Amino acid sequence: MPALAAPDAAAASPASAPAVEFAGVTKHYGGPAGSAVVALDDVSLAVEAGEIFGILGESGAGKSTLLRLCNGLESPSAGRVSVEGTDLSTLSKARLAAMRRRIGVVFQGFNLLGNRTVRQNIELPLKLQRTRDREFVDQLLDFVSLSHRAGNYPAQLSGGEKQRVAIARSLVTRPGVLLCDEPTSALDTQTTHDILNLLVHTRDRFGTTIVIVTHELDVVKAICRRAAVFEGGRLRETLTVRGERREKPESYLEHARSVLLS
Numbered sequence: 001m002p003a004l005a006a007p008d009a010a011a012a013s014p015a016s017a018p019a020v021e022f023a024g025v026t027k028h029y030g031g032p033a034g035s036a037v038v039a040l041d042d043v044s045l046a047v048e049a050g051e052i053f054g055i056l057g058e059s060g061a062g063k064s065t066l067l068r069l070c071n072g073l074e075s076p077s078a079g080r081v082s083v084e085g086t087d088l089s090t091l092s093k094a095r096l097a098a099m100r101r102r103i104g105v106v107f108q109g110f111n112l113l114g115n116r117t118v119r120q121n122i123e124l125p126l127k128l129q130r131t132r133d134r135e136f137v138d139q140l141l142d143f144v145s146l147s148h149r150a151g152n153y154p155a156q157l158s159g160g161e162k163q164r165v166a167i168a169r170s171l172v173t174r175p176g177v178l179l180c181d182e183p184t185s186a187l188d189t190q191t192t193h194d195i196l197n198l199l200v201h202t203r204d205r206f207g208t209t210i211v212i213v214t215h216e217l218d219v220v221k222a223i224c225r226r227a228a229v230f231e232g233g234r235l236r237e238t239l240t241v242r243g244e245r246r247e248k249p250e251s252y253l254e255h256a257r258s259v260l261l262s
């Protein structure tokens with residue numbers, strides 16, 4: 001198993017606009033009996049193009065809300081969310097839809113269609129746009145090492161394979177930004193390592209900026225250059241990951257040995 005690639009190998013020049021920028025963003029939701037829940041409170045952060053950026057926080061910290069604002073599923077109560085230099089609130093419905101195709105999403109639960117094959121799942125976003133790109137789909141199947149599984153259905157795949165299909169599907173519209181919501185929480189240690197490797201390769205090959213929401217510090221340590229720590233909707237601190245990344249063991253047995261015998 002190769003070690004993970006350097007976390008900032010493809011970081012873009014500082015001159016380019018941030019891939020994602022929050023400027024003074026607050027998000028309220030209506031609570032019971034007219035009360036309001038403040039899910040995000042005056043959050044400002046910038047994710048550089050080509051960066052793999054972590055979002056950390058305990059349950060209810062506001063992580064999912066931040067992702068929904070990033071891909072324009074929700075709009076802020078105050079402040080500005082920009083993607084690739086464009087303030088999402090300035091976009092017409094059609095242009096927001098086009099922008100959302102520049103933003104891929106990968107979920108903890110994979111969200112694959114059970115009655116479609118691996119290839120059909122990957123092709124689905126193109127089909128919804130009434131386009132085809134068979135050659136790119138073939139390239140993506142190869143990229144995620146699933147060419148031999150193209151005709152299989154999700155139920156015939158392992159969790160790691162399902163997540164690789166989901167990653168290929170998220171890349172088929174060639175997004176500039178990939179949002180990952182707890183992408184490895186349902187996976188074992190070795191499979192987590194493989195998926196994190198794939199995310200690093202995605203950034204290196206396609207230049208994709210990756211924002212990864214997780215509660216797993218090891219995940220951030222393995223692939224992120226920086227991570228924002230949220231508590232109760234507030235950005236408490238943005239940390240720069242320091243030190244040597246621990247190389248993951250070659251096999252599950254070695255991992256078990258290193259944990260149980262040390």
Ligand SMILES: Nc1ncnc2c1ncn2[C@@H]1O[C@H](COP(=O)(O)OP(=O)(O)OP(=O)(O)O)[C@@H](O)[C@H]1O
Nearest residue numbers: 029030037039057058059060061062063064065066
């Ligand atoms: N649609 C909604 N309506 C009302 N309150 C909401 C809504 N969505 C989120 N909240 C509240 O906003 C706060 C932040 O929620 P959010 O889901 O963003 O947190 P999270 O960090 O992603 O949590 P988890 O890790 O459990 O998914 C919580 O108090 C939550 O109850």
